[in-house]
Amino acid sequence: xxxxxxxxxxxxxxxxxxxxxxxxxxxxxxxxxxxxxxxxxxxxxxxxxxxxxxxxxxxxxxxxxxxxxxxxxxxxxxxxxxxxxxxxxxxxxxxxxxxxxxxxxxxxxxxxxxxxxxxxxxxxxxxxxxxxxxxxxxxxxxxxxxxxxxxxxxxxxxxxxxxxxxxxxxxxxxxxxxxxxxxxxxxxxxxxxxxxxxxxxxxxxxxxxxxxxxxxxxxxxxxxxxxxxxxxxxxxxxxxxxxxxxxxxxxxxxxxxxxxxxxxxxxxxxxxxxxxxxxxxxxxxxxxxxxxxxxxxxxxxxxxxxxxxxxxxxxxxxxxxxxxxxxxxxxxxxxxxxxxxxxxxxxxxxxxxxxxxxxxxxxxxxxxxxxxxxxxx
Ligand SMILES: NC(=O)c1ccc[n+]([C@@H]2O[C@H](COP(=O)([O-])OP(=O)(O)OC[C@H]3O[C@@H](n4cnc5c(N)ncnc54)[C@H](O)[C@@H]3O)[C@@H](O)[C@H]2O)c1
Ligand SMILES: O=C(O)[C@H](O)[C@H](O)COP(=O)(O)O
Numbered sequence: 568x569x570x571x572x573x574x575x576x577x578x579x580x581x582x583x584x585x586x587x588x589x590x591x592x593x594x595x596x597x598x599x600x601x602x603x604x605x606x607x608x609x610x611x612x613x614x615x616x617x618x619x620x621x622x623x624x625x626x627x628x629x630x631x632x633x634x635x636x637x638x639x640x641x642x643x644x645x646x647x648x649x650x651x652x653x654x655x656x657x658x659x660x661x662x663x664x665x666x667x668x669x670x671x672x673x674x675x676x677x678x679x680x681x682x683x684x685x686x687x688x689x690x691x692x693x694x695x696x697x698x699x700x701x702x703x704x705x706x707x708x709x710x711x712x713x714x715x716x717x718x719x720x721x722x723x724x725x726x727x728x729x730x731x732x733x734x735x736x737x738x739x740x741x742x743x744x745x746x747x748x749x750x751x752x753x754x755x756x757x758x759x760x761x762x763x764x765x766x767x768x769x770x771x772x773x774x775x776x777x778x779x780x781x782x783x784x785x786x787x788x789x790x791x792x793x794x795x796x797x798x799x800x801x802x803x804x805x806x807x808x809x810x811x812x813x814x815x816x817x818x819x820x821x822x823x824x825x826x827x828x829x830x831x832x833x834x835x836x837x838x839x840x841x842x843x844x845x846x847x848x849x850x851x852x853x854x855x856x857x858x859x860x861x862x863x864x865x866x867x868x869x870x871x872x873x874x875x876x877x878x879x880x881x882x883x884x885x886x887x888x889x890x891x892x893x894x895x896x897x898x899x900x901x902x903x904x905x906x907x908x909x910x911x912x913x914x915x916x917x918x919x920x921x922x923x924x925x926x927x928x929x930x931x932x933x934x935x936x937x938x939x940x941x942x943x944x
Contacts, residue, residue, distance in 0.1 A: 568586050568587030568588070568606045568607065568845075569587060569588050569590070569604055569605045569606055569607075569626075570583045570586060570587055570588070570589050570590070570605070570606060570607040570608075570609065570841075571589075571590050571591075571592050571597075571601065571602070571605050571607070571608050571609065572589055572590070572591055572592070572609040573591070573592060573593075573594040573609060573610050573611045573613075573614065573633070574591040574592060574593055574594070574908070575594065575611055575830075575907060575908050576609060576611060576633055576830070576833070576834050577827065577830050577831045577834055577856075578831055578834050578835075578853075578856045579591070579609060579633075579834050579838075581851065581856065582834060582835070582838040582851055583607070583609065583838060583841070585850060585851070586607070586841065586842075586845060586847075587606070594610055594611050594613040594614040595613040595614065595805075595904060597610075597614050597620065599619065599620055599621070599622045599623045599624070600623055602620070602621065602623055602624040602627060603623045603624070603625060604625065604626050605624065605626060605627055606626050606627065606628055606629065607627075607628070607629045607630075607631070607841055607844075608624075608627060608629070608630045608631070609630075609631045609632075609633065609834075609837055609841075610630065610631070610632050610633070610639075611632065611633055611634055611833075612632070612634045612636050612638075612639050612821075613639070613904075614639060615639050615640075616630060616639065616640040616641055616644075616645070617641045617644065618641070618644060621644070621648070624650075627648075627650055628649075628650055628651065628844070629650065629651045629652075629653075629841055629844050630645060630650055630651070630652050630653075631652075631653045631654075631655075631837030631838075631840055631841055632652075632653070632654045632655065632837070633654075633655050633658065633830070633833030633834050633836070633837050634654055634655060634658070634659075634824075634833060635654060635655060635656050635657065635658065635659065635660070635694065635695075635743075635824075636654075636743060636744065636775060637654050637743070638743065638744040638745075638775060640652060640654075651840075651844055653836075653837055653840035653841075653844075654837075655832065655833040655836035655837055656694060657694040658824075658829055658830075658832040658833035658836055659823075659824030659825070659826065659829030659830070659832070659833065660694035660695045660697070660698045660829075661698055661826070661828070661829065661915050661916070661917060661939060662823065662824045662825065662826035662828065662829035662913075662915055663695045663698070663741070663773050663823040663824050663829075664695055664698035664699050664701075664702055664939070665826065665880075665883075665884055665915055665916050665939060666773060666799065666819075666822075666823035666824075666884070666886060667699060667702070667739055667771060667773065667823075668702050668706070668880055668938070669880055669881060669884050669885060669886040670771060670797045670817050670886045671687075671737065671769075671771075672877045672880060672881065673817060673885075673886060673887060674769055674795055674797070674816065674817070676877075677795075677816070678767075678795060681873075682706060682708050683706070683707045683708060683873075685708060685709070685736040685737055686708075686709040686710065686711060686735045686736050686737070687699070687703055687708055687709070687710045687711070687735060687736070687737040687738075687739060688710070688711045688712075688713060688727075688732035688733070688735035688737065688738045688739070689703075689710055689711070689712050689713065689739055689741065690713045690714070690729070690732060690738065690739065690740045690741065690742055690755075691713075691714055691740060691741035691742035691743075691774065692712050692713075692714040692717050692724075692726075692741075693714075693717075693741065695741040695773075696712070696714065696741045698939075699739065699741065700712070701937055701938075701939075702937075702938055702939065704937060705934040705935070705937035705938040706873075706876070706934070706938065707934075711727050711731065711732055711735055712724055712725065712726045712727065713726060713727055713728065713729055713731075713732040714726060715749070715750045716750070729755070733760060733763060733764060733768075734765065735768070736767070736768060736769065737768070737769040737771070738764075738768060738769070738770055738771070739771040739772075739773070740752075740755075740756075740771065740772045740773070740774045740778050740779075741773070741774055742755070742774050742775075742778060743774070743775070744774070744775035744777055744778060752774070752775075752778050753777050753778070754777065754778070754779070754780040754783075755778055755779075756770070756772075756778060756779040756780060756783075756784070757780045757783050758780065758783035758786065758787065761783055761784060761787040761792070761794065762787065762792075764792075764794060766792060766793045766794070767793055767794075767795070768794055769794070769795045769796075769797070770794055770795070770796045770797070771796075771797040772796075772797070772798050772799065772800055773797075773799040773800060773823035773824075774800060775800055776798075776800040776801040776802040776803065776804055776821075777802050778800075779798075779802075780802075781801065781802040781803075781808050781811055782808070784796070784811065784814075785808060785810055785811045785814065788811075788814040788815075789810070789814060795816045796814070796815045796816055796817075797815070797816060797817040797818075797886075798811075798815050798817075798818055798819070799819045799820075799821055799822065799823040800821050800823075801821070804821060804903060805902065805903035805904050806903075807897055807898060807903060809898050812894070812897070812898065817886055817887070817890045818890055818893045818894065818897070819886065819889040819890060819893050820889070820892075820893050820897055820903050820906040820907050821903075821907060822889055822906070822907060822910055825907070825910050825913060826884075826913050826914060826915045827857065827858075827912055827913065827914055827915075828857065828914065828915045828917070828918070829915070831853055831856065831857060832853065835852070835853045838851075860914045860918035860919065861912075861914075862882060862883060862914070862918070862919050863918075863919065863920065864919045864920035864921060864922065864941075864943075865879055865882075865919060865920075865921055865922070866921075866922045866923065866924065867921065867922070867923040867924070867927050867932070868923075868924050868926075868927075869926070869927065870923075870927055870928075870931040871931065871932070871934070871935055876934075876935065876938070879919070879921070879935070879940070880916065880938070882919075883914060883915075883916050883918065883919050884913055884914070884915075884916070888911070889906075892906055892911075893906060915939065916938060916939035916940050917939055917940065917941050918941070919940055919941065920940070920941045920942070920943050921935050921936070921940045921941070921942070921943075922943050
């Protein structure tokens, strides 16, 4: 059996070689001839799976994408050719939610506000949005939910319209990229949306670049409207709109989901699906591969204050590291894809175990566990 795996997929070679011959490829540069006599194709979001790519795919029976987003894959084409398709829902949800919290702490510091006085609108309440809810609750931050697909069937939570959500202090997008249907997300943030926002509204996009019309954002920000903006994703990646970058407060290279756990979980999920597809049982597990984290945990000598919580989060992941690398390399230096291919190791909050000395009660530590840190065994 021949299997192609994206070179930016941790542990893929080790996992998939139990099924046959594995070749690592640069996902963005994959050409049709590479797919001749290939049985399985394991990709990330940079590989567009369409008619043109599959012209020489004479044996392909399985495509696995180690991502939650699927806007890069023509699923009906795969179905029409009897090629199985699997993605990895939820694999990197904790990672994206960690990214958001790290970014909000930075903005709160820079703009001198208290997150507990703010309301966060969560647009898209799926795997990531749900993790964001947990983190907001852990930190005592108010939130609004906007998800027209979830709202009708969810008896436990209240939802608001996008117009109401736009009045929140912080708006964070966790939607798929869609162009059709009643609630398409392509350019859901356009000039009209941006113009209606209250000055000072914080915008975070860690979903897909095309959810925000980048030209409109540039126009509005360059006219002087204060909208502190965090962009992890950009229209036309890997080509970032250069003029927009200086106007964005935190800028990163589509790495919100790039914790080692997030990426590795994606690989493991499609490995398991491929084993099922082949009628085999998996023999390897993620925990056999993940290295011990550099920071194994923290022992608190006092109950966690908001300042301590922020320090703990930033000790595990500080988004300013990635913002700095982005500004150095995304446009003029090594480039957007290099930043992603050689992404420095980053672990999820769950990699750090929190304990406290006897004066710290487990009740006082509970919000840290809800935030994503681990409890001792
Ligand atoms: N930056 C990154 O590294 C990164 C990582 C993971 C995911 N993503 C992106 O984030 C998206 C969300 O990820 P997820 O794991 O939460 O996906 P998910 O499928 O679990 O959740 C998406 C939610 O968005 C809702 N939705 C769809 N259209 C909407 C609209 N018009 N308005 C409001 N809500 C809408 C859906 O009903 C669903 O509940 C992915 O599709 C992907 O594009 C980016
Ligand atoms: O949809 C996702 O899961 C993420 O956006 C995606 O995984 C980001 O990484 P990429 O696949 O582009 O390497």
